[in-house]
Structures are given as C-alpha cells and as structure tokens.
Amino acid sequence: MATERPLPNLWHATAPAGPQTAPLAGDLTTEVAIIGGGFTGLSAALHLAEMGVKATVIEARMIGFGGSGRNVGLVNAGMWVKPDDLIATLGAAAGNRLLNELGDGPSLVYDLVVKHGIECEAVRNGTLHMAVGAEGLKEIRERETQWKKRGAPVDVLSAEKAHVLSGAEGFTGALLDRRAGTIQPLAYARGLARAALAAGADIFTDTPLLAAKRQGDLWKLQAGRGTLTARHVILATNAYGSLVADVPWKEYRQELTILPYFQFATNPLPDHISAKILPERQGAWDTGLVMTSFRMDRQNRLIFGSIGRLDALAAGTHRAFAARSLRKLFPYIGDFRFEYWWDGRIGMTTNNLPAMHVLAPNVISVSGYNGRGIAPGTVFGRALARHVIGDTSAVPLAETPITPDPWRSLKSAFYHAGAQAKHFIDWRF
Missing domain, CATH: 3.50.50.60 (FAD/NAD(P)-binding domain)
Incomplete structure (x- = not known):
C-alpha cells in the first residue's frame, strides 16, 4: 500500500x-x-x-x-470547465442537467452543515476567480456571460473592486460567484x-x-x-x-492523471493586516497557467496554494515561491512565517x-x-x-x-516538474 x-x-x-x-x-x-x-x-x-x-x-x-x-476548502459551483464547453462535450440534455445539479452543489453542502450542526468554519460569501492579465480578464468575462445565461449570481468586478475584495495587487479583475464559499474541509x-x-x-x-x-x-x-x-x-x-x-x-x-497541489499556511496575521486580505472572507484562485489560490481561515492565517508536490527536491522551491508570492500580492503583509504545509492529489480526466x-x-x-x-x-x-x-x-x-x-504517468510528472521550474523563476525579479 x-x-x-x-x-x-x-x-x-x-x-x-x-x-x-x-x-x-x-x-x-x-x-x-x-x-x-x-x-x-x-x-x-x-x-x-x-x-x-x-x-x-x-x-x-x-x-x-x-x-x-x-x-483548499473552496465550495465552488459547477465544474472548472466553462458551461458552454461542458454542454459541447456532453450534449444539451446531459450537460444542462449536470450544470444544474452542480450549480446547486454549494447549497447542498451548506444545507447539510446547518442540518447536522457541522462545525467547519463555513462562510458563504462567494468565491473570487482572479484574472491574470488581458487573457485572464477575457476568460472570466466569458464565464460571466455563460453563467448569467443560466441565471447564476455571478459578476465580473473591475480591477479596483477586485483589489478591494481580495486585498491583492496585480489582478485585472475578478469573477465573484455568490453561490460559493469556503469551509474547513x-x-x-x-x-x-x-x-x-x-x-x-x-x-x-x-x-x-x-x-x-x-x-x-x-x-x-x-x-x-x-x-x-x-x-x-x-x-x-x-x-x-x-x-x-x-x-x-x-x-x-x-483513468485519472494525478495533478499534485500544495498549500502553505502562515501564522495568524495581526488584525490590521488580516482585515485587508479578503475582508469578506471569499476564497480566491487565479487564471494563471500554473494556478495559485489563497484564502484565510478563522484564525486569520493566510493559506496559499499552487500546483506541485512537496517532495524532498521540490519543497524548498515551492516554499520560496509561496513566500515571494505573498509579498508580491500583499506588499503590506509584513513579517510572517509558515506554520503548516501539506500537499495532495487532484484527479484529472x-x-x-x-x-x-x-x-x-x-x-x-x-x-x-x-x-x-x-x-x-x-x-x-x-x-x-x-x-x-x-x-x-x-x-x-x-x-x-x-x-x-x-500518458497519465508522463503528464503527472510533467505537471510536477513544470510547476517546480516555473516556481523557481516566478517573482524573482
């Protein structure tokens, strides 16, 4: 085993x-x-x-x-695939049914939390899909259009509003999905x-x-x-x-290609810092080629994640990238240390x-x-x-x-090695 x-x-x-x-x-x-x-x-x-x-x-x-x-603990609606692409793959009847079921997925999660009194730091203020550059902004606008056709409560936010809700620098906008939220998984x-x-x-x-x-x-x-x-x-x-x-x-x-994903969690941040980062406590992830995510927990720890595995060879690279990223995204963050770090597997089809x-x-x-x-x-x-x-x-x-x-083994190895190479370079200059 x-x-x-x-x-x-x-x-x-x-x-x-x-x-x-x-x-x-x-x-x-x-x-x-x-x-x-x-x-x-x-x-x-x-x-x-x-x-x-x-x-x-x-x-x-x-x-x-x-x-x-x-x-990561993001309770998202739907799948990562855009609605129109999902329907193109599955057909109208099957695609619409899956979109309806998974679009209502967060409601089922939060209903179970309430029904059974599950203490899991549940917050349902939405999630933020942060746009990286002009291409990222185009992507989230397409997602907004496709989900709004289905009546979903999603909105593209300006760069200024995205900054206010995320506290992060450098994004060109964000898609706010009010169906979603976060939990302690x-x-x-x-x-x-x-x-x-x-x-x-x-x-x-x-x-x-x-x-x-x-x-x-x-x-x-x-x-x-x-x-x-x-x-x-x-x-x-x-x-x-x-x-x-x-x-x-x-x-x-x-059948599944394994995509490794790691996370680092800081020490609890001072109130005057944590109040600026995701002040409404949405969870966030971006449109970058090598995706990153960030969120807060109830103890005001900032949790940052990205693609990669924390093995003996890669852990130092990913840790340094996580620290550089947090300082770049949140220039006001001050001193922090990582108290926790872990990784896991995502099953990709x-x-x-x-x-x-x-x-x-x-x-x-x-x-x-x-x-x-x-x-x-x-x-x-x-x-x-x-x-x-x-x-x-x-x-x-x-x-x-x-x-x-x-190709699953080769693709898994490529994801790991490619993410490590990119993380070695990013935010160094």
Whole structure:
C-alpha cells in the first residue's frame, strides 16, 4: 500500500475531533459497501442511512485522509470547465442537467452543515476567480456571460473592486460567484462522518480493501482484518485509488492523471493586516497557467496554494515561491512565517469532467472531480446513494466505459516538474 510523508497539515491541527472509529474485524454483512471515507463516500453513507438502507464505509487510513483532508476548502459551483464547453462535450440534455445539479452543489453542502450542526468554519460569501492579465480578464468575462445565461449570481468586478475584495495587487479583475464559499474541509468530512454514524451507517478506518470476489449476487470483500459481504459496492476513492489493492475492477485506477497541489499556511496575521486580505472572507484562485489560490481561515492565517508536490527536491522551491508570492500580492503583509504545509492529489480526466462507471455487476463509481471536490463529491455521493436503491437516473452523468489514459504517468510528472521550474523563476525579479 502507498505511503504518505507526514506533513504538518493545518486542517488536521484545527478541525474538531472526528467520531471514534476502529478497523473492521471479523465478518460483517451490509447492503451497500462504500470504499473511501471522503466527501463522496461519506455523503453516500449519510444519504443511504437516512433512507433506511444499511451502509458501511471502509477507509484505508482515516476519515478524510485523501483529498477531503487536503482540499483548499473552496465550495465552488459547477465544474472548472466553462458551461458552454461542458454542454459541447456532453450534449444539451446531459450537460444542462449536470450544470444544474452542480450549480446547486454549494447549497447542498451548506444545507447539510446547518442540518447536522457541522462545525467547519463555513462562510458563504462567494468565491473570487482572479484574472491574470488581458487573457485572464477575457476568460472570466466569458464565464460571466455563460453563467448569467443560466441565471447564476455571478459578476465580473473591475480591477479596483477586485483589489478591494481580495486585498491583492496585480489582478485585472475578478469573477465573484455568490453561490460559493469556503469551509474547513477536514472538519466538514468529519462532520459528515458523525452525521452518517448517527443516522445508522457504519464506518471502519484503517481498513484497506485487499480483495473482492463475486459470490452469486453478492460481493465478498476482504478488508483489513475482516470481511464485508454486500449486495452493492460504491467505489469512492477518486485520486487515492492507489490505496485499493488488486481488485477485479482495478482498471479504474488507470483513468485519472494525478495533478499534485500544495498549500502553505502562515501564522495568524495581526488584525490590521488580516482585515485587508479578503475582508469578506471569499476564497480566491487565479487564471494563471500554473494556478495559485489563497484564502484565510478563522484564525486569520493566510493559506496559499499552487500546483506541485512537496517532495524532498521540490519543497524548498515551492516554499520560496509561496513566500515571494505573498509579498508580491500583499506588499503590506509584513513579517510572517509558515506554520503548516501539506500537499495532495487532484484527479484529472482527459475532458476535465467527472466520469461515472459501472465497473462490475452492482459496482459503481464516480471520479475525476478535476479540482472541484467538495460540492461535486457531496452531490455525487447523494446521487450514488439513490442509484443503488433503484433510481438509476439519479446520477447526472451517463455511464461510460473506463478509458485508461496511456500518458497519465508522463503528464503527472510533467505537471510536477513544470510547476517546480516555473516556481523557481516566478517573482524573482
């Protein structure tokens, strides 16, 4: 099983404690086995349990170990792909349905936060897509036009207004999306887990899926030190599928290209500084070729992220780039230090859209959130729950065959090396 370097992750330091869980031991029978304890799997478990269906989550490590505990925490609406491009790819009927479901995704997230009393630093004041140069401004204007045709509350802001709302220098404008917001992602995942348990689901951690065998119309899963027999299986591992062993449907792991993403979090900034940076606490990311993001947390830490992996060779380059970037974006920031840093994986598909697969009889998955994990994960978790109880139209995606990307390893290496090279140069002069 893959190993992970222990990095000081802010979300682990500040999230409320999760519910007590333990590894699976012995033999257990359930209606729906869910592989993966992140946003998708926990949303599926919660919604199944609320419908009176016995659901059991098995997680190889701990709740939110993967992308759900490493996310930037932006609760975005829609996908990264522009609405018109999404419809061109999927067709009008399917494309419009997916846009409607994911456009309402933030509402589902924040409704669950309120319904279940999840303490996750939830702020719904929108997000800012910051424009870099003339091309970036053109891009966000196209996004504004396309979303406004659909009635979405989005507006392009002038460079001056973008500066006021972000506190950052050098951007030519910003797209404010009022549907969106921010959360503490690991706290949200732990809250979903607590709600799912309260509704009657089971969750077992430190329980990797080791093998799966079809027996009649059931699946017998070897998981950790026990076995789990289920009628249905939901595979909810996304970019962390490498934690699943040699199962009959292992081909799904060949579809996603892994895009590494790191974050650095400062010490809590003084009030007179933090009041200037994202004063309304939107989360922000930019249109740059190598994207960067920035946001604040409740303790007034500034969190900066970009593409790259914090391995032994690249960590110093990315740290220096993050520090230079913050001083360039926020010249008034003064002295600061990085207290936390961590990285994670983003699962990318060839068309930058999620994919739904029926991998084997009664085995279903949705993966490939392409950097939009929180709202889509929650939406697709609910949809998968409805699917396995008989509503086969619940998932707002057509079933497609697995299409392995033969270039995935090369592309992943290119993203890592290219980002490291660019970060070595940027803001040095």
